[in-house]
Amino acid sequence: LDWGRQIAEGTAREIAENPEVVRVYLGTGGAATPRAARATATEDRPSVLRIEGLSVDYGKLRALRSIDFELREGEIVAVLGANGAGKSSLARAIAGLIPCAEGRILLGSEDVTRQLAPRRARKGIALCHEGRRLFSELKVRENLELAAYSGASTTHRRELFERVHDLFPLLRERENAYAGELSGGQQQMVAIARALLSDPRIVIFDELSLGLAPQIVDEIYRAVDQIRAWGVSIVLIEQSAYRALSVADRVYVIERGRVSFNGVSRDLEQEKALRDAYFGTREDPPSPPGATTGGGSGEA
Numbered sequence: 001l002d003w004g005r006q007i008a009e010g011t012a013r014e015i016a017e018n019p020e021v022v023r024v025y026l027g028t029g030g031a032a033t034p035r036a037a038r039a040t041a042t043e044d045r046p047s048v049l050r051i052e053g054l055s056v057d058y059g060k061l062r063a064l065r066s067i068d069f070e071l072r073e074g075e076i077v078a079v080l081g082a083n084g085a086g087k088s089s090l091a092r093a094i095a096g097l098i099p100c101a102e103g104r105i106l107l108g109s110e111d112v113t114r115q116l117a118p119r120r121a122r123k124g125i126a127l128c129h130e131g132r133r134l135f136s137e138l139k140v141r142e143n144l145e146l147a148a149y150s151g152a153s154t155t156h157r158r159e160l161f162e163r164v165h166d167l168f169p170l171l172r173e174r175e176n177a178y179a180g181e182l183s184g185g186q187q188q189m190v191a192i193a194r195a196l197l198s199d200p201r202i203v204i205f206d207e208l209s210l211g212l213a214p215q216i217v218d219e220i221y222r223a224v225d226q227i228r229a230w231g232v233s234i235v236l237i238e239q240s241a242y243r244a245l246s247v248a249d250r251v252y253v254i255e256r257g258r259v260s261f262n263g264v265s266r267d268l269e270q271e272k273a274l275r276d277a278y279f280g281t282r283e284d285p286p287s288p289p290g291a292t293t294g295g296g297s298g299e300a
């Protein structure tokens with residue numbers, strides 16, 4: 001189903017190969033997609049975030065297993081995968097919202113694995129949550145003021161506000177509107193601005209384009225490019241794979257809690273690798289021993 005409309009019917013394999021299903025799950029796709037058009041060589045840059053052997057558990061469920069991940073200065077790194085693959089768990093673990101069962105997280109050279117979320121936020125990690133999570137009964141301006149970096153000087157605070165208002169002029173025009181009155185795209189702009197007002201070194205965007213109209217997604221992706229140009233490093237978690245690949249320098253594909261692909265975006269040319277990760281069509285799917293692993297839709 002897509003937006004309440006049946007788009008395909010058949011065996012699992014037929015569904016995985018159906019072009020309409022692929023379009024809906026992976027974004028626009030196909031040869032016409034300007035994949036990684038602006039990808040730059042970033043291997044020489046210093047790392048801002050490094051994750052080594054990260055595992056995350058929810059009770060007995062091991063949602064992430066031995067994840068190695070790196071984000072370098074000024075990079076956009078996409079994290080792709082099906083529903084339940086573990087993308088949001090990775091975002092939450094980086095931000096400090098859920099504990100790591102194993103492994104460590106380094107911000108620059110500092111080990112932040114045991115630090116709580118507010119401390120990591122002050123050190124420059126911002127998370128723009130899936131589903132936005134705004135205060136709907138507060139005004140746009142109030143949502144942003146709550147998020148503004150408390151340690152910043154008045155001048156710096158003003159600069160940060162100017163910056164997000166220039167990025168999305170609509171936020172200035174609608175500053176007295178209640179967040180709950182805004183469209184989904186406008187709310188996403190508030191959520192992005194809120195993340196930026198903490199003056200982060202790293203922003204993690206979780207499902208930026210989910211449920212938004214294509215024109216709004218274009219506008220939001222232009223903003224992502226601009227944010228990178230300010231020197232902020234970006235982790236871009238997306239289900240809409242091709243959209244993310246069009247801006248990302250590198251990409252990780254997560255499949256059932258493990259990294260199944262890690263490389264530069266253009267090497268993911270093989271649509272097959274993506275389809276395997278999204279539709280579970282791999283001949284020998286990774287089936288980790290021990291605790292049950294997440295990854296529901298991969299088994300559909």
Ligand code: ATP
Binds near residue numbers: 082087293
């Ligand atoms: P989606 O796009 O659907 O959010 P995802 O790739 O972000 O998927 P996660 O939300 O990280 O995946 O979920 C990974 C696994 O962990 C799934 O099996 C999910 O059911 C499970 N999980 C996520 N959050 C919790 C939780 N709070 N308690 C128990 N299990 C959870």
